[in-house]
Amino acid sequence: MGRGKVELKRIENTTSRQVTFSKRRNGLLKKAFELSILCDAEVALVIFSPSGKAYQFASHDMDRTIGRYRNEVGLPNTQRTRTAEFWRTEIEDLRKLAESLEARHKHLAGEELLSLGLKELKQLERQIKAGVERIRSRKRRLFSEHINLLKIRQKALQDENANLQKMLHEATASSRFWGDLTSNAV
Template sequence: MGRGKVELKRIENPTSRQVTFSKRRNGLLKKAFELSILCDAEVALIILSPSGKIYQFSSHDINRTIAMYRNQVGLPESNNSSFRQARTMEFGRNNENEELRRSIDNLEMRLKNLAGEELDMLGMQELKQLERQLKTGVERIRSQMGRVISENISLLKGKHKALQEENSRLQKRVKLHELHYADPSSSRISGPNAYMQFIS
């Protein structure tokens, strides 16, 4: 049993419209590719999405195919055509993407160089510059380590002093306890007088 006939009208739901666009666009691009292979046809397909994004397929040089089409239908060459503007926009996006890829590659190579890897392609000047950068980095790391160590030492000294004071207080309490409960027959002074003598 076949599918029912689809009514061709604009899809109102934006999500469904985008899904349908993606599926049918891919289908069109696939069919264009298959036609060019199976029938040895020169095929050029251009799709502009509602947002203005360009999708294209060309089995040969697309500019040549378009020039042949314009010649066949008698259209004059126009430098200000919408297609040329769209191609210029796409070319700009491609250049921007390529520039970003190059920047990422350069940064990855720089990180490898800083880790001491893949140094064979560097000349003497580049190696010296890398050495200076590493020395500067090491100095900054050592400076930060010195600050952290100094802060930790100060913190530990404060804790040590607090512990010493607590220890001193505890020792005084122990001595006071011993004096208070000393044997009355001993030569030690006991009672309140002992406490007064201890704290004086």
């Protein structure tokens, strides 16, 4: 005696529906595996549960199989399309940024100021004043550091000079001592 024919309609009882989904999902995954082994077929299977959880089986790389499917059906590779669109947008954004920075550079150099209004000119003047003050501050700091290094060098040279004079004085005194000894011995 075989099984009776099952009427295909949505199962209303949520528990029964979940049990049926789980059993049939496992059976479908098993059949996909068997088909790939027995027939050496490239199989990819994706199942989404009613709760949104994904289940998948792929006999080979899933992305490769989906790419083959898209090429066969004639669908564009959306990832490649999205990537190309992303880079086009990125290039356009960078081009706009480069133009903006070039214009700003020219304004800071005092060029092409006719397009600026009073508000922009005042802001540019404040930025230039702040920049000049930062430059002066850095310059003062560098001068101060350089002066300190020169003072340290001067001190070292003075110490070295004092040591050399001391050595010269000792050498002169020693040669007099030896000269006096030799003249007394004769």
